[in-house]
Amino acid sequence: MDADTNTKLAVLIDADNAQPSIIEGLLAEIAKYGTANVKRIYGDWTSNRLRGWKEHLLQYSIQPIQQFGYTSGKNATDSAMIIDAMDLLYTDRFDGFCIVSSDSDFTKLAARIRESGLTVYGFGEQKTPDPFVAACDKFIYTEVLRSEEEPDTESSFRRMSTNELKQDTKLVNLVRNAIEVSSDESGWAHLGQVGSYIAKQSPEFDPRNYGYRKLGELVEAIQLFEIEERSTGQGHAAAVYVKDKRK
Incomplete structure (x- = not known):
């Protein structure tokens, strides 16, 4: 996928609710x-709990936002993120938001941003509640982003x-439904269109x-x-098409 700068x-x-080991991959x-x-990035930076994040802030030019935990049992970090997100949304300067958390408290925020016509990319661990996942246009599990130096052997995805x-x-x-919706009369579907349909469904x-x-x-591995692969002309990459073997 080519990024649109x-x-x-x-x-x-x-x-x-995010681990420092994901930052490079993120x-x-x-x-x-x-x-x-x-x-x-939001948190109580006076706490030793976030020490692992501190060394990455300057390197990756990430602005730390200090949020003290004023009351026990309340997540002040979530509130600060939500308020900032809405302020940024109202500036009309952005095309999308990336929300990095495994906390379901951001479900309504993601839905609200999407209502404004902006794209929401969610990033969180496999434990992320389904409602938050579903509220995003695309959700990436951070286990696939961890650096090789600090793999999460218990939860990384194996082949x-x-x-x-x-x-x-x-x-x-x-996959079958995506191929059926995207296919021509012969049953063949362009892989890119299949991927787009899957992303909308899941x-x-x-x-x-x-x-x-x-x-x-x-x-291919599902078999x-x-x-x-079909040639698209000289100097162009081959286009990939897929078909259900039952057809």
């Missing part, structure tokens, strides 16, 4: 969707075998969740679909 993004990170992922014009993929009814049906879908880098690799 004209797409202006506001990146808001909940330091209480910013590289965000660069696929646009330019991070604003990068802010699933063909048999495991075939038995994943939700995945197989998602914001959290990502081939990396199954251990594969790209959609084409995942579809229930035909894959064909």
